[in-house]
Amino acid sequence: MPELSMIKALNDALDVMLARDPDVLIxxxxxxYFGGVFRVTDKLQEKHGATRCFDSPISEGGIVATAIGxxxxxxxxxxxxxxxxxxxxxxxQIVSExxxxxxxxxxEFIAPLTVRSPYGGGIYGGQxxxxxxxxxxxxxxxxxxxxxxxxYDAKGLLIAAIECNDPVIFLEPKRLYNGPFDGHHDRPxxxxxxxxxxxxxxxxxxxxxxxxxxxxxxxxxxVLAYGTMxxxxxxxxxxxxxxxxxxxxxxxxxxxxxxITASVRKxxxxxxxxxxSRYAGFGGELAALVQERCFYHLESxxxxxxxxxxxxxxxFEWDYFPGPARVSAALKRCLETPA
Amino acid sequence: xxxxxxxxxxxxxxxxxxxxxxxxSGLDIPEAGEIRRPPCDTxxxxxxxxxxALIRVLDxxxxxxxxxxxxxxxxxxxxxxxxxxxxxAFDERLFRIxxxxxTSFYMKSTGEEAIAVAASMALGAKDMCFPTYRFVxxxxxxxxxxxxxxxxxxxxxxxPLKGRQLPILYSAREYxxxxxxxxxxxxxxxAVGWAMASAYKGDDKIAMGVIGEGTTAEGxxxxxxxxxxxxxxxxxxxxxxxxxxxxxxSGIAGAExxxxxxxxxxxxxxxxxxxxxxxxxxxAAIRWAAERARLNLGATxxxxxxxxxxxxxxxxxxxxxxxxxxxxxxxxxDPVERLKQHLIAQNEWDEARHEALIAELTEEVRAxxxxxxxxxxxxxxxxxxxEMFENVFEEPDWRLIEQRREMGS
Ligand SMILES: Cc1ncc(C[n+]2csc(CCOP(=O)(O)OP(=O)(O)O)c2C)c(N)n1
Numbered sequence: 109m110p111e112l113s114m115i116k117a118l119n120d121a122l123d124v125m126l127a128r129d130p131d132v133l134i135x136x137x138x139x140x141y142f143g144g145v146f147r148v149t150d151k152l153q154e155k156h157g158a159t160r161c162f163d164s165p166i167s168e169g170g171i172v173a174t175a176i177g178x179x180x181x182x183x184x185x186x187x188x189x190x191x192x193x194x195x196x197x198x199x200x201q202i203v204s205e206x207x208x209x210x211x212x213x214x215x216e217f218i219a220p221l222t223v224r225s226p227y228g229g230g231i232y233g234g235q236x237x238x239x240x241x242x243x244x245x246x247x248x249x250x251x252x253x254x255x256x257x258x259x260y261d262a263k264g265l266l267i268a269a270i271e272c273n274d275p276v277i278f279l280e281p282k283r284l285y286n287g288p289f290d291g292h293h294d295r296p297x298x299x300x301x302x303x304x305x306x307x308x309x310x311x312x313x314x315x316x317x318x319x320x321x322x323x324x325x326x327x328x329x330x331v332l333a334y335g336t337m338x339x340x341x342x343x344x345x346x347x348x349x350x351x352x353x354x355x356x357x358x359x360x361x362x363x364x365x366x367x368i369t370a371s372v373r374k375x376x377x378x379x380x381x382x383x384x385s386r387y388a389g390f391g392g393e394l395a396a397l398v399q400e401r402c403f404y405h406l407e408s409x410x411x412x413x414x415x416x417x418x419x420x421x422x423x424f425e426w427d428y429f430p431g432p433a434r435v436s437a438a439l440k441r442c443l444e445t446p447a
Numbered sequence: 448x449x450x451x452x453x454x455x456x457x458x459x460x461x462x463x464x465x466x467x468x469x470x471x472s473g474l475d476i477p478e479a480g481e482i483r484r485p486p487c488d489t490x491x492x493x494x495x496x497x498x499x500a501l502i503r504v505l506d507x508x509x510x511x512x513x514x515x516x517x518x519x520x521x522x523x524x525x526x527x528x529x530x531x532x533x534x535x536a537f538d539e540r541l542f543r544i545x546x547x548x549x550t551s552f553y554m555k556s557t558g559e560e561a562i563a564v565a566a567s568m569a570l571g572a573k574d575m576c577f578p579t580y581r582f583v584x585x586x587x588x589x590x591x592x593x594x595x596x597x598x599x600x601x602x603x604x605x606x607p608l609k610g611r612q613l614p615i616l617y618s619a620r621e622y623x624x625x626x627x628x629x630x631x632x633x634x635x636x637x638a639v640g641w642a643m644a645s646a647y648k649g650d651d652k653i654a655m656g657v658i659g660e661g662t663t664a665e666g667x668x669x670x671x672x673x674x675x676x677x678x679x680x681x682x683x684x685x686x687x688x689x690x691x692x693x694x695x696x697s698g699i700a701g702a703e704x705x706x707x708x709x710x711x712x713x714x715x716x717x718x719x720x721x722x723x724x725x726x727x728x729x730x731a732a733i734r735w736a737a738e739r740a741r742l743n744l745g746a747t748x749x750x751x752x753x754x755x756x757x758x759x760x761x762x763x764x765x766x767x768x769x770x771x772x773x774x775x776x777x778x779x780x781d782p783v784e785r786l787k788q789h790l791i792a793q794n795e796w797d798e799a800r801h802e803a804l805i806a807e808l809t810e811e812v813r814a815x816x817x818x819x820x821x822x823x824x825x826x827x828x829x830x831x832x833x834e835m836f837e838n839v840f841e842e843p844d845w846r847l848i849e850q851r852r853e854m855g856s
Contacts, residue, residue, distance in 0.1 A: 141464065142694030142768045158458045163695045165664030166631060194630055197666060232551035232825070234613030236629025387846055416850045418839050422551070423602035423610025423829040427854060 117259035121266040136188030172198035192227035206275040207250030230283035234422040240384035257338040258305030264315030281335035290343035291431035318362030326353035329377035344435035376407040386414035408445030459698035469776035479506040480513025498708035498718035504727035509788035521795040530588040531560040549824035556581035558756030561782035565729035577638035597819030603828040632665035642682035661692020676714040679745030689755035694768035708750035723751030832856040
């Protein structure tokens, strides 16, 4: 199997879907000739033609609005929002239109579009190239939110998202584009080469939406994470010597509630980790669900590790970013609470 | 009627891509001085030719032509040249600083300096500019000290914005320069609101909003024009049409169909289209619109026609999406060279003084960068971590207080 970076794996997924389905088309800012600022759509215009992969005006609201119109017609548009920080001008289209079109028309019109967007921190991108907005989509019913953490999952989940008949927000952890990142920013960067999850099968395969994966089995505590935080949590588990079970949620809507409850019932403890700021973050929902469904199995309060409740500050990248030290500390607190 | 044919999706493409010869043959460029200058209190309905024209003052020999030529003293012109050269020297040095890994990001305004500099000089000290990231020339023209800019770029402990913002996204209220943000377009409406506030208060201040041609596609642009039109806001709404939005040519923003200045027509406000590489033309257009605004006659939309001579930012290589010789082939020349030529033609400048000025400004920039480096570059020095939690609200709430404690600051 070829070894691919996450960028190449995403590119491959798009290539496969363009070739398979004439109703798939791609547009967004700089995605055409240039192939996207992160190169995810590299060569797709050259290969599939200008009407299959093209540049759009700088209008996120317009991108999503026209994608909804196309998808209502029967196409499967895959649009790129250059940075998730810039998805907000499209928020009304996502919340009031894409997510409710099926419901309000009783299925007469549907919006099977995919909105891809690089998100997350760790690149010194400052306030507007670093945010993690997943919770504001999770809060809206009718739209799915998917976040891969490996090249293998990125390809399979993106294909599943494109084939899904509901709108999907597909958030790509940009710090993982070129290699796994465990939060140790002061160490040399690693590429995906040699990583088992960089073995990406050729051709079509789908990773189902709503199925978590167990990134590490363990018995003492359950860690719930997605995106970059899967790798950061894995490092923290390793370094703390705690036998934690690490669940990579892969999608937060739909959420694999069974995987979560099975694990927490087994371990009796839970730490929730995300990059996004803490207050009203998706971690709040996870903690509530665990409490509702596993209360009598819990031996300690659910811990949350998250970004601070400030905008993402440029100079303080590594003070803000919830790195392995913060995750380890939470794991330890969790275990120290007497049963 | 022709027989019905099947529909086909149109996707615009630029005249040339890497490997092609640059091709500007499609541009219709009038002679300097050719376009009429109506009095600034003329009714909009009488000026509907101007959005399709191109106001130019300096001819190929550097001589001012026509009604738009402003009468500016040689000292003012030399001040403009200095600010443009300083902008260029600053851009060049700080771009290299990023390449050396001393900061995360930088953006140049090379080739577009005349717009920010002439606007800054033509407007008053109390007017407020709502700039784009290619407007550092505004600050240079108002003698903003270089060191705080350098410290901001390094996000170091002396950074006036406390390390909270990406390099070059300055804020300088005292200099009439509104806080920048990374998202494009979102401050265009703020300029209109500021102008409405000035009118509401019965003041005489006006505002200037700036937006790239690519960003005119955002709703913010159209919303701002609607409000400016409805409330006759005393605002100058400027589009810097530098032909490229990262890798997308202006056709992706609608330039195949019409001009950007012509967007004014539907809002019933005057639209001017101006050679943005012509310092005198920029000055004249800004003054015209400012005077109109101060007469309480409302907003003007101005398209400054220019060319982004370098990459979009430190993050892209323009040779990947446009011919590398394109900048050199730009038919409206370089704004610095054109003003220099004008001053020399007037016997108010010469090559030796020009070279000496460049050397002086390069040294000024070098000294400021050295001093900034002494405070520390990105990653070596930063403001106190407690600054991360300040200014979220006027008073931090319990969350921020707890989190700050958890950070140990
Ligand atoms: C809302 C938003 N969408 C997208 C971006 C990404 N982006 C940054 S600059 C840019 C191009 C802007 O082009 P233009 O408005 O023509 O200005 P120029 O850079 O050419 O001066 C884009 C797409 C952004 N910063 N903000």
